[in-house]
Structure formats: structure tokens, C-alpha cells
Amino acid sequence: MANDEHLEEIIARDVDATIESMLKFRDNQLPRVMAAATALISALASGHKILIFGNGGSAAQAQHMAAELVNRFLSNTRPPLPAIALTTDSSVLTSIANDRSYEELFSVQIRALGQPGDVALGISTSGNSGNVNHALRLARSMGLVTVGLNGKSGGAMKELLDVEIRISTGGTPQIQEVQDVVIHALCHVIDVHFDQPNEVLP
Numbered sequence: 001m002a003n004d005e006h007l008e009e010i011i012a013r014d015v016d017a018t019i020e021s022m023l024k025f026r027d028n029q030l031p032r033v034m035a036a037a038t039a040l041i042s043a044l045a046s047g048h049k050i051l052i053f054g055n056g057g058s059a060a061q062a063q064h065m066a067a068e069l070v071n072r073f074l075s076n077t078r079p080p081l082p083a084i085a086l087t088t089d090s091s092v093l094t095s096i097a098n099d100r101s102y103e104e105l106f107s108v109q110i111r112a113l114g115q116p117g118d119v120a121l122g123i124s125t126s127g128n129s130g131n132v133n134h135a136l137r138l139a140r141s142m143g144l145v146t147v148g149l150n151g152k153s154g155g156a157m158k159e160l161l162d163v164e165i166r167i168s169t170g171g172t173p174q175i176q177e178v179q180d181v182v183i184h185a186l187c188h189v190i191d192v193h194f195d196q197p198n199e200v201l202p
Helices: 002-045 057-070 089-097 109-114 131-140 156-160 172-194
Strands: 050-053 083-085 119-122 145-151 165-167
Touching: 002 050, 002 119, 002 145, 002 165, 002 172, 050 109, 050 131, 057 083, 057 119, 057 172, 089 145, 109 131, 119 131, 131 145, 131 156, 131 165, 145 156, 145 172, 156 165, 165 172
Parallel strands: 050 083, 050 119, 119 145, 145 165
Antiparallel strands: none
């Protein structure tokens, strides 16, 4: 049917757009992914933790990454690693939003949980999420390492990061899809570094 063919064209265009974004990212951003991996490994190896945060789909990605680090990614032999998604405690989130402001959603948690040497990892598709940037600004002032999964032109976030990984091509869905690949790549490199004794499950 013509309608089915039209829907298949939409799907094909979406897949092609994602492939194009991933290839451009691979050609331009791999050194930044390695820099981020180095920062995360250095923090974890010295007894520090990773605090991860974002809004909407980025919140889901924060929780996804924390789960891969606390539990496991591929390796069944590396130790659990300290990572916290600042997007999961509904009582904390709603009390901050109600008593203070939504812009302080993550910064209050950074102030409570962050220590110098920890990593604050913000996720955004635009770089202009006010609460993410507010938290990164505070984290930097407290001596945390700031890492960002960013998108488009980088927005205000790009000025607040020690390490920026930016997906500048494609729309929001493509940016998020490439960010998922980056999260898995970071977790894989971390697995390899901390693996004991390098036994990786299929």
C-alpha cells in the first residue's frame, strides 16, 4: 500500500540520518571520548564517584549509565563502581522543585553529594538546559571535574566543561542515539580498565 511505503520511507530516512550522525561523530569526536574516559577512570581509580544528570530522555540516559557502572556493562568480573543518577529520587526531586526551584534540581544534590575529584557528568541535546548548567557551574566551583554529553552548537554548557563530547549533526533523536553509543563506549573502556581478570561475557 502507498501509505505503508510512505511510512517505510520515513523509517529509512530516520535510520540514514542516525548513521550519518554516527559516522560524522566517529570522524571528529573520538579523541574527546577518550579524554572523557580518562577523566572517569582517573576519578574512579582514586576513590571518587560519578554524578550523572539530565532532563527527559537525558535523565533516562543518566540512569542507564549509572546502572551499567554500579552493576555491570559487559564484564562480570570488574568491581561495582560508584555512580549516581541525580534523576531517580522522586522525594528529593519534588522537594527541591517545590521548595526551591526547578533550576536547582541538580545543583542542590551536587552540593550535598559532590566532593572535589568527583565527576559531574551533564547530559543535554542543546547545551541550554538551565538546571544542568547551574549544576555544572556549581560543580566546577567545588572542584569537581565537569564532563558533558552535549549537542547542536553546544549552548551555554560548552563553557562549563572540562571535557565536552558534542554531537553537532542531526536532530534531537539522532543526538540522543549517538549519545547512547558514547555511553556504551565509555562503559566498555571502563570495563576493560577495571576488569579482573578480563573475563567478558557475550
